[in-house]
Each structure stands twice: as C-alpha cells, then as structure tokens.
Amino acid sequence: MTSLLVIGAGRMAEAIISGLVAEEKNIFSSITVSNVSNKDRLSRLKRTYGVHVTQDAISEVASHDVILLAAPPDAHNYLLEQLKEVIDHQLILTVAAGIDPAYIEARLNTRTPVAWIMPNTAASIGESMSTFTCGEYVENHHRTIINYILSSIGESEELSAEKVHDLTAVTGSAPAFLYAFALGLEEAAVNYGVSRKQARKLVTHMLKGSVSMLEHNGEPQQLMDQVASPGGSTAKGLEVLNEQGFMSMLKDAVKATNNHARTHNQ
Numbered sequence: 001m002t003s004l005l006v007i008g009a010g011r012m013a014e015a016i017i018s019g020l021v022a023e024e025k026n027i028f029s030s031i032t033v034s035n036v037s038n039k040d041r042l043s044r045l046k047r048t049y050g051v052h053v054t055q056d057a058i059s060e061v062a063s064h065d066v067i068l069l070a071a072p073p074d075a076h077n078y079l080l081e082q083l084k085e086v087i088d089h090q091l092i093l094t095v096a097a098g099i100d101p102a103y104i105e106a107r108l109n110t111r112t113p114v115a116w117i118m119p120n121t122a123a124s125i126g127e128s129m130s131t132f133t134c135g136e137y138v139e140n141h142h143r144t145i146i147n148y149i150l151s152s153i154g155e156s157e158e159l160s161a162e163k164v165h166d167l168t169a170v171t172g173s174a175p176a177f178l179y180a181f182a183l184g185l186e187e188a189a190v191n192y193g194v195s196r197k198q199a200r201k202l203v204t205h206m207l208k209g210s211v212s213m214l215e216h217n218g219e220p221q222q223l224m225d226q227v228a229s230p231g232g233s234t235a236k237g238l239e240v241l242n243e244q245g246f247m248s249m250l251k252d253a254v255k256a257t258n259n260h261a262r263t264h265n266q
Contacts, residue, residue, distance in 0.1 A: 001029030002145065007057045007079065008070030009035035009045060012095050015123035016068070019152035021049045022126075027148055032060055061086045066145060069094040073261075080107040091142050093117055093149070097168055098261040100161040101135030113137045115146050118164055119153055120172045128154035129171045133161045169257035177253055182207060 004020075006013050013033065020026060031049075034057035035042050042053040054060055061067060061083065071079055073096040083092070084107065092104060092114045101114040108114070114135035119128040130150050134143065150156035159167065182203050189199035213223055228234035 002027055002066060003030045003064045004028045004032070004066045004068060005057065005060050005064035006031065006033045006068045006070055008072075009033050009038065009041050010070060011121065012119060012123065013068070013070035014045065015119070015121070015128075016070070016095075016149065016153055017045065017049050017051060019123065019126055020149065021051075023152050027145070028066075032064065034060065058082050058086055061090065062088065064090065066091045066093065068149075069096065069099075072096065073098050076103075077107070080104060084108050087112060089113065091115070091138075091145060093146070095119060097172065098165070100165065101133060102161065105135055105137075111137045113139065113142045115142070116161065116164060117146065117150060117156075118168055118172050119150070120175055122175065123153035126152075126154055128156075130154060130156040131159050131164045131167055131171055132156055133159055133164045165262060166258060168261055169254040173257045174254070177250065178207075 006017065017031060017033065020028060020031065030052060032052040032054060033042060033045050034054050036055055036057075039055070042055070045051055046053045067083070067087075067090050069076065069079065069092065076094070076096055076099050087109055089109075089112060092108065092112060094104065094114075094116055095118065097118070100116050104114045104116075105112060112135075115132055115138055117130055117132040119130040122128045123130070128150075130153065132146060132150060134146070138146075147156070185203045185206075186196070186199040189202055190196060194202070210223075214220065217223060224238070228238055
C-alpha cells in the first residue's frame with residue numbers, strides 16, 4: 001500500500017483529501033496532513049476525514065511514498081530546501097501555480113520523480129478540470145498514482161509544462177471570471193426588481209443549462225447563433241459585448257493571470 005503526506009492544509013488540500021477518502025478503493029493506506037500554524041484546522045481535518053495530522057512535516061517524509069505540496073508558491077523555495085535533506089525518491093507533487101517540474105527538480109536530489117498538478121476549486125465537489133505535467137523521472141507506476149488522485153476530484157488532461165503555464169488561467173483561474181460574469185447578471189436581474197435569491201436561481205440554472213448544451217453540442221459559435229437571431233434582441237446584446245471588447249478583455253485577463261504566475265515565482 002502507498003502512503004500520502006500532504007504539506008499544507010488549505011482549501012485545495014482539503015478538496016483533494018475529501019475526494020480521496022470518498023473513493024471506495026482508496027490506494028492510500030494512510031494520509032497525513034501537515035500544517036505548521038493552525039492546530040484547529042488540523043483537528044477539524046482529522047475529525048472530518050480520519051487522516052493523521054502533524055505540525056512537523058519533515059519528520060514524516062521518510063515514512064511516506066507520495067508527498068503533495070499544497071503550500072503557497074512563495075513558500076516552495078524554503079520547503080524544497082528542507083525536503084532536499086530528507087527526500088529519497090518519493091513522488092513529489094505540487095498544486096502551486098507557476099511551480100513546474102523543472103523548478104522542483106533543480107532544487108531536489110537527482111532523479112526525483114516530480115509532477116505539477118493544477119486543479120481548480122471545483123475539486124471540492126469532484127468537478128475539477130485539472131491540468132498536469134510530469135517531470136523527467138516519473139515512471140508508469142507514478143502515473144497510476146497521479147491519475148488516481150486527479151480522477152478522485154474530477155477530469156484531467158496531461159500537457160507539457162509550457163502548456164500548463166499557459167492554460168492555468170483558463171482552467172484554474174477562469175472560474176473566478178465566470179463568477180464575476182454571474183454576479184454581473186445577478187445585479188442586472190436585481191435591478192429589474194427580483195429578489196437576490198430569485199436572481200441567483202435564474203442565473204445559476206441558466207449557466208447550468210448552457211454548460212449542458214456545450215457538453216452535448218460542443219460548438220460555442222453554433223450555440224450563440226441558435227440563441228441570437230439576426231437583427232434580434234439577443235444579437236443587440238452581443239453587439240454591445242463586442243463593442244466593449246468582451247473577447248479581448250477575456251484574452252487580456254488570461255494573459256495577465258499567466259504573466260503574474262510566471263513572474264511571481266521566478
């Protein structure tokens with residue numbers, strides 16, 4: 001059996017743990033969660049998920065096969081310095097934005113298997129769209145573990161490190177863009193006299209139905225054309241979005257997100 005050490009106890013760490021313990025056939029014989037400063041959170045995770053907890057992650061490394069780094073990006077340098085002294089070819093995973101396999105391999109011992117996985121917050125309900133990329137020393141049995149973890153929280157797609165960098169904003173950050181869009185529609189609905197609760201229901205189910213249409217039909221342009229008859233009211237609304245540079249704004253938001261993730265971690 002395989003054992004997992006999670007260093008960090010934030011929302012993403014909890015989402016992954018939640019997905020793993022919900023699996024009928026959990027490949028991990030034990031899961032240990034580490035957090036230096038928040039005893040109360042560790043206690044809650046222990047009660048909720050039946051995991052082991054510790055405030056001293058480094059002392060636990062030798063007895064675990066897989067190490068999942070769920071710490072912030074700017075904590076990785078210090079963390080990897082500590083791990084370098086105790087690591088012995090365990091599989092190292094990180095969920096930190098901008099921290100790719102080459103970054104970790106350069107800071108750890110030779111031939112350490114490393115992977116960078118990028119879930120989004122929908123992992124907490126098992127609906128993440130995760131991207132991932134593997135380092136030079138990842139073998140087939142490591143891939144089995146990586147795929148198992150990712151399948152427990154949703155869907156995944158393996159890409160090159162460069163593509164994970166480029167698409168972090170699309171799969172990882174863009175849910176925030178979508179929520180901003182939803183909030184704008186809610187505000188518009190409320191301005192027409194419905195309650196906030198009614199507005200939330202209207203917008204949420206509209207989005208849910210629209211996503212289902214994308215899943216079943218798959219062509220955004222065709223779906224837009226079905227809704228927006230030439231010269232009709234919807235077409236007028238799309239005209240305003242185009243005049244305001246809606247598509248360009250989305251592309252600029254993606255670019256700004258990716259640029260920040262890259263420069264922040266250099």
